[in-house]
Amino acid sequence: MIVRADWVLPITQQPIEQGEVVVQNGVIVDVRRRSGTRGSADVLDFGEAIILPGLVNAHTHLELTVLRGAVEDTPFFEWIRRLVDLKAALTESEWRDSALWGALEAAASGTTTVADTTDSGAAVYALTQVGLRGRVYQEVFAVSPEQTVAKTLDELENKLQQLHRATQGTAVQVGVAPHTLYTVRLEVMAALREYTRRKGYPVCIHAAESSDEIALLQEGKGKFAQMYAQREMRWEVHGKHPVDILHEQNWLDANTLLVHAVQTEPRHTELFAATHTAVAHCPQSNAKLTNGIAPLGEWLERGVRVGLGTDSVVSNNTLDMFAEMRSMVLLQRAVRGVDCGVTTRRAVETATAGGAHALGMAEQIGTLEPGKQADLCVVALDNVHCFPAYDPYAALVFSARASDVLMTMVAGKIVYQRGEYPQLREPVQRLRERLRYTVRRIRERLAQDETG
């Protein structure tokens, strides 16, 4: 099969005008200027469009999709408190439908790989149903003393076994996500470190997201500290920044993905570079939840592995990697100037090869070159807001919208094309009808909250 368009962006080399990608058995065998082959059934010619590596969403929570925009206009602490309340209302099958809707959105937006942090495990179902590639990190919480080390590891092992069964023969891998240092007690963290290393699991941890998190861990102050005090729970105060605590516990290595790291200092950048720790950068979530602007320019300059993530639709409120690329550039330039090195090309690289590197998947995906998996997306350039396009990187980051995605392909299989999801086994409309029921229930709960 040959996929052809006005532009091909291999990422590893300059954009190719009038290019094509040749795919055999799900693998890329050639990336080149268009050949003479014409009109064959196996040529997909998209004309005025860009072919680029499938986008890698380095951090989200697909299961939360049905809560899109349910918590608005609040700072981080209030936001997470209300989110935890709403999560408690959902059933197992609702988690699955919710995650599935998110996977559809990701596919329709040109995303081929999703790094998901899941409480329910529903993301595995969602990704495999739609035919997406992914890494699903099983979340671990251990707040109360009853959640002992033994109990936590036991529960985790059960959940991981389920995930392994569900991912067999798929393009989805399994990892472990100790949630954060304010939701997993330190002794449990230490045990999880030992466990994940012994078993060779990739790891994902939310770290240094909000000032309240820093205040709790450094000084035992702030809103999390007040909440734990009200619940008469002790939370160990280390007088240290969360990243420093993680470093002491030996979490910082090439197998660990830190999410956000927005409230970090220059010495942490050095630490990430020295330990090969990866970061999932979520600029829109950070801005919206008033957690600030991460030192992305410094990370990239020092060679830290950085992927771009949308975070969940409760904080963003879409899985749109195009909007995320644009915001990534705008937020950096607004505060750090154009010399911050965050160009449009850098944005596209971060959303593709950067994510692949951050997830340790760079040998399989992230660029268009022979031998890699045929994970790609095609973006129309002929819509009114995209014309003219002088430079394909600028067009992707500053003109294109996720709605301009014409086709998304994973390992040579089309997972989205012009409104259709060829791998999905049920009609989208049926899924939507089930979700409407959940939405009504959440609406009622929100209305109750408002009336007190």
Next chain:
Amino acid sequence: MIVRADWVLPITQQPIEQGEVVVQNGVIVDVRRRSGTRGSADVLDFGEAIILPGLVNAHTHLELTVLRGAVEDTPFFEWIRRLVDLKAALTESEWRDSALWGALEAAASGTTTVADTTDSGAAVYALTQVGLRGRVYQEVFAVSPEQTVAKTLDELENKLQQLHRATQGTAVQVGVAPHTLYTVRLEVMAALREYTRRKGYPVCIHAAESSDEIALLQEGKGKFAQMYAQREMRWEVHGKHPVDILHEQNWLDANTLLVHAVQTEPRHTELFAATHTAVAHCPQSNAKLTNGIAPLGEWLERGVRVGLGTDSVVSNNTLDMFAEMRSMVLLQRAVRGVDCGVTTRRAVETATAGGAHALGMAEQIGTLEPGKQADLCVVALDNVHCFPAYDPYAALVFSARASDVLMTMVAGKIVYQRGEYPQLREPVQRLRERLRYTVRRIRERLAQDETG
């Protein structure tokens, strides 16, 4: 005619679920919950969608549309220098086609009113061809000493007469835009002040956009100062901030719209409030060209009239007011926290009623209420990235994209619906073919620049 949808956002009151807007002779006569009227030929029922006032783009330059993304990854000074070079290459008819393409994009994105700053005058042609409402400010430049007061006023008068002829019987008004304090000499500014006041023209001035502008006017330093020195031109140094210079010249009043004002101080906010001066806020342009983040929260808090603008597609790179609303909220929250008061509701208000107020058009447009012009747009909520939607403001700002606009109406006439522009008298494809010729020429010029 009745326009109906799941949500109507009148702006003047709470969102109406299952609402409708009743239009007679181009004017809104009722805004209410849906009535019993069914299936009549005059009912447009959009179902799972939001009806809101047409978006008011408070600042752009439509004529530059064919240069979309032609100057990238440069800070402000270099950007404007290269833009001036490219502008010199375009002919009169190319300006018109370029502006027309921009007007199409605006209409397709839900914009009904455009405040345009035009050098060539082409925006009048563009807006009237597509059927949009607007205010077109004729730009004035007077850099060299040869551009005397008399010559400048004479040329301006000629251009304004042409604009008046072209706008007769249309929904487009005429204004005057002395470009900036670094492109119009002070004596010419003074004469323009007298002229515009005598003739009653609304005024638009770019002010306090970049640090180089401030450096030139306050200290005679920076890149503009160097450029003028190289050209052996003197530029008067006032030792004052541009807004203070404008204040001294009595520009600050209810008829004046300042564009950007991003590099301003708290005392300027007080000045804007006291003098009823309006501001066109262009957050994406400011961020992208590394001019920083405006004190929007303070402006809104102090009751300054603020409209939202995309600026031209050379700096943005689209006329997408949805992306602009999202960036407006994200950029403020990133640096000022959620308490900055820039909520999703505030963003929609600024993009509609705010713009109408800033342009002095609030009696005709900006909200949906009886007696106002039937300027509105309809935004689909049933696309995968918009579902579910718990709150219509959050859905518009954080989920919806301009591509979700189903219909745009100006004074009761449909100017855009599902890919079509009913008022346009030539096929879009013909316009595009003409523009392709211009694009090729610009491409060649850009290639020459690169090779030296």
